[in-house]
Amino acid sequence: MQVRDMGEFGLIARLMGEAKARDGVVVAIGDDAAVVEVTLGYRVVFTCDCMVEDVHFLRKAPGYDIGYKLMASNISDIAAMGGRPRYGVVTLITPADEEVAWLEDIYTGIKACAAQYGCQVVGGDTSRGPKVVLSVALLGEVLPGREMLRSGAQPGDLVCISGPLGASHAGLQVELGRIDASAACASEARLRHFRPVVPVDLALALGELGCRCANDISDGLASEAQEIAVASRVGVELDSALLPIAPEAQTIALALGEKPEDYALYGGEEYALLFCLPPSLAAEVCVRYPAVRFIGRVTEGDGVLLLHQGERERLRAAYTHFD
Amino acid sequence: MQVRDMGEFGLIARLMGEAKARDGVVVAIGDDAAVVEVTLGYRVVFTCDCMVEDVHFLRKAPGYDIGYKLMASNISDIAAMGGRPRYGVVTLITPADEEVAWLEDIYTGIKACAAQYGCQVVGGDTSRGPKVVLSVALLGEVLPGREMLRSGAQPGDLVCISGPLGASHAGLQVELGRIDASAACASEARLRHFRPVVPVDLALALGELGCRCANDISDGLASEAQEIAVASRVGVELDSALLPIAPEAQTIALALGEKPEDYALYGGEEYALLFCLPPSLAAEVCVRYPAVRFIGRVTEGDGVLLLHQGERERLRAAYTHFD
Numbered sequence: 001m002q003v004r005d006m007g008e009f010g011l012i013a014r015l016m017g018e019a020k021a022r023d024g025v026v027v028a029i030g031d032d033a034a035v036v037e038v039t040l041g042y043r044v045v046f047t048c049d050c051m052v053e054d055v056h057f058l059r060k061a062p063g064y065d066i067g068y069k070l071m072a073s074n075i076s077d078i079a080a081m082g083g084r085p086r087y088g089v090v091t092l093i094t095p096a097d098e099e100v101a102w103l104e105d106i107y108t109g110i111k112a113c114a115a116q117y118g119c120q121v122v123g124g125d126t127s128r129g130p131k132v133v134l135s136v137a138l139l140g141e142v143l144p145g146r147e148m149l150r151s152g153a154q155p156g157d158l159v160c161i162s163g164p165l166g167a168s169h170a171g172l173q174v175e176l177g178r179i180d181a182s183a184a185c186a187s188e189a190r191l192r193h194f195r196p197v198v199p200v201d202l203a204l205a206l207g208e209l210g211c212r213c214a215n216d217i218s219d220g221l222a223s224e225a226q227e228i229a230v231a232s233r234v235g236v237e238l239d240s241a242l243l244p245i246a247p248e249a250q251t252i253a254l255a256l257g258e259k260p261e262d263y264a265l266y267g268g269e270e271y272a273l274l275f276c277l278p279p280s281l282a283a284e285v286c287v288r289y290p291a292v293r294f295i296g297r298v299t300e301g302d303g304v305l306l307l308h309q310g311e312r313e314r315l316r317a318a319y320t321h322f323d
Numbered sequence: 324m325q326v327r328d329m330g331e332f333g334l335i336a337r338l339m340g341e342a343k344a345r346d347g348v349v350v351a352i353g354d355d356a357a358v359v360e361v362t363l364g365y366r367v368v369f370t371c372d373c374m375v376e377d378v379h380f381l382r383k384a385p386g387y388d389i390g391y392k393l394m395a396s397n398i399s400d401i402a403a404m405g406g407r408p409r410y411g412v413v414t415l416i417t418p419a420d421e422e423v424a425w426l427e428d429i430y431t432g433i434k435a436c437a438a439q440y441g442c443q444v445v446g447g448d449t450s451r452g453p454k455v456v457l458s459v460a461l462l463g464e465v466l467p468g469r470e471m472l473r474s475g476a477q478p479g480d481l482v483c484i485s486g487p488l489g490a491s492h493a494g495l496q497v498e499l500g501r502i503d504a505s506a507a508c509a510s511e512a513r514l515r516h517f518r519p520v521v522p523v524d525l526a527l528a529l530g531e532l533g534c535r536c537a538n539d540i541s542d543g544l545a546s547e548a549q550e551i552a553v554a555s556r557v558g559v560e561l562d563s564a565l566l567p568i569a570p571e572a573q574t575i576a577l578a579l580g581e582k583p584e585d586y587a588l589y590g591g592e593e594y595a596l597l598f599c600l601p602p603s604l605a606a607e608v609c610v611r612y613p614a615v616r617f618i619g620r621v622t623e624g625d626g627v628l629l630l631h632q633g634e635r636e637r638l639r640a641a642y643t644h645f646d
């Protein structure tokens with residue numbers, strides 16, 4: 001069945017399913033806007049993130065994966081601010097001849113990821129357009145003072161990462177057909193690309209412990225470290241030997257004759273958390289969260305330097321959408 | 324200059340301008356997400372609305388108008404729930420060869436409309452794509468119990484409209500070239516189409532006075548009255564003789580040999596407020612807001628009937644995006 005066979009209201013009903021008002025949702029889908037509760041005394045964290053056919057995904061890609069990843073990227077933005085993700089709205093642009101079943105899969109993925117992190121889809125908008133475009137806007141909440149900002153790094157802080165790097169970029173190589181899907185690590189890498197695990201609990205714990213600087217690394221580690229350096233007016237020194245490279249990145253990069261370290265530094269669409277905090281706190285965090293790795297330090301300089309076998313190298317800029 | 328000449332970060336900086344954190348904005352543009360304050364004890368009203376090139380606007384159309392109208396449509400959704408609009412995020416999809424100046428005009432329009440209603444743009448996302456797509460997600464706030472829902476109509480209520488109808492649809496005929504731009508009422512009608520006035524103050528007053536049912540008429544009066552009838556499980560009877568038809572609709576419909584009443588009933592993209600309330604309250608509202616008109620009543624039936632010279636006619640369904 002195609003979109004035009006259902007009409008706009010039928011499509012919305014099909015995609016959204018039963019609108020259950022629960023967990024703080026006063027009014028869900030089916031009115032001019034949703035009405036939701038924010039915990040008394042909390043601030044609201046607010047973000048949006050989009051995905052475009054032929055740019056972020058191909059039409060043949062499994063809808064569930066597309067939707068899951070889109071919601072994960074938004075949840076990651078909320079978590080990287082120290083917030084708890086709570087409510088989302090979804091904008092869908094689609095051609096009238098699009099298959100409803102595929103769009104349903106996308107929405108199932110969106111809602112599954114939302115549920116995974118205790119979050120609900122409460123509304124949205126649909127329109128026709130030449131290609132499928134999806135945008136999610138997400139609300140979270142944070143206690144005043146617990147925000148983790150790009151501008152919160154201080155010289156002397158340690159730089160940490162929530163877990164292994166580069167697997168998402170390795171998965172992209174599988175998706176692009178550069179690596180055979182049956183090769184070693186291929187299916188694991190693909191999963192890391194499409195079903196990112198967002199360290200929401202770690203992020204909330206960091207905010208509570210007193211960490212004041214975090215960034216997700218959706219544009220790649222190098223780029224996001226650079227953002228922290230600029231916003232905090234500090235330098236960031238990363239130690240090549242300390243970067244935790246995911247086994248999928250190691251295997252697939254080597255199979256393609258590429259450098260695993262580049263996957264870790266420049267591979268985007270990854271939702272690990274990069275954060276900076278005083279050494280005393282960092283020690284506590286590393287004990288409580290064994291996947292966390294210390295990868296460098298904050299200095300009084302500027303920009304991002306990579307220490308590599310005793311040499312210091314200034315890191316190059318990273319991916320942007322229009323270059 | 325084209326988008327690809329600036330790169331993504333340059334484009335964002337240019338479009339968003341200086342990120343001023345004021346009026347409840349703790350963290351604005353430039354981090355993973357925005358952080359904003361909601362007034363203590365209020366609920367959050369949350370909506371999104373999009374516009375697509377060649378569907379909602381043409382590339383040649385003035386950017387300012389496109390942006391202004393997009394934000395107005397979101398503000399209208401918040402107001403129709405009884406909420407005060409506060410914070411927005413903007414998703415922009417654009418080809419890399421798009422003119423930056425036109426996109427800047429769109430953002431200027433978005434921000435101008437936001438400022439008009441005491442609202443701020445606090446973040447967003449950009450990506451490339453084959454056509455320009457814009458989506459705004461907007462947050463407002465409402466005191467618990469003051470929400471105005473589609474499901475809030477009661478038999479015996481009067482049905483009211485915030486002001487004259489049909490001017491936006493008349494303006495669309497000008498935009499489509501069916502009416503010469505120098506014809507009588509043409510420029511006024513065009514302005515009503517692209518710079519809708521959203522009755523936010525009226526909506527807030529209605530919520531405070533005890534009105535519990537409202538809907539904006541962005542899909543046209545007939546369609547939105549139908550939504551109230553279905554959600555409230557009531558009938559709605561509109562009186563043709565009482566519909567306040569805008570002079571622009573009157574003039575342009577007649578010039579095209581069409582029925583002004585059809586413009587009023589089915590012309591969408593109009594941001595008047597349709598609301599239902601007990602007769603005693605309605606009288607008070609009509610005195611305080613002279614543009615408000617009583618146009619019908621809520622009954623125990625179902626669907627929407629139009630009274631026309633003593634005859635009752637059941638209204639047909641309205642515009643949807645995929646039919």
